[in-house]
Amino acid sequence: MSAEICQLSLDGVPYEFNVEGEFFWGTEGMLYKPEDSVISKTPWRDLGYGVVSAFDATEFEAFRQSIQANIEKAFDVNGIAYNKETFTLGDYHKVVTSDALHLKVIDITRNLTNEDFDFNIDTLAERFGKILGYPLTSWVEELQKSHIQIRINRPSSLDINPPHRDGYLSYWEDVVNVWIPIEGCNENTSLPVLPGSHLIPENEILRTESKGATINGNTYYVPCVLKTKAGNLEMIRPNPKQGEALLFSPFLIHGAAVNRSTATRVSIELRFPKIKTT
């Protein structure tokens, strides 16, 4: 185990954090399969990500309220006091004032199901399936569940994933990643990506194994990508607007979503596998 400093840039502004893990360069070859990837029919297939329309205004508001209700439920379960009349998601960090409490909240909000929402997640799978030209589902066969995770990111905190690819985990190899802004998402908080990085072969990537990277005492399921042969990661924030979604390949390097604002950022993360046709 070695302690490293992950140095990268976000829209040209430097950012660094400490990460512990065993880092190695991969073997030759590219994991991303250009022919039948879920993004292969899009005009942004070489970029690895695209911003698309997801909701109309009424749907978005219902979805947002549902997310707030789930977070408030996590407060109630953990006995966290807050003002039910005035609470807004952007003030989350004023209610949840310690890392210990935050971990208790996200222990609930990281693992939600379709039943926790007033909005049918499969409606989105269908919509995005039409955009991508492949039928999609919210059901992940290998996990025997859907993946619906609220991401809560407090200002100037280490509530971040390391830069990573989800596709290193077998159940995320053939999915489209979906990231939807809910509250406080802007050019200073939105999820960063490394454009075109799904095309980088493994021998040009320095990374850990899965569950092999620890930041601020938290060990992540996903491997941490420290840098590429080209150097430190120069990431950008595509910054989808309210009602839009960021869709991307599971092999696109993303993460390090540091919140450079004064409000809590809330987003939602989904993954939709292709429906297998015989």
Ligand SMILES: [Fe+2]
């Ligand atoms: Fe991810």
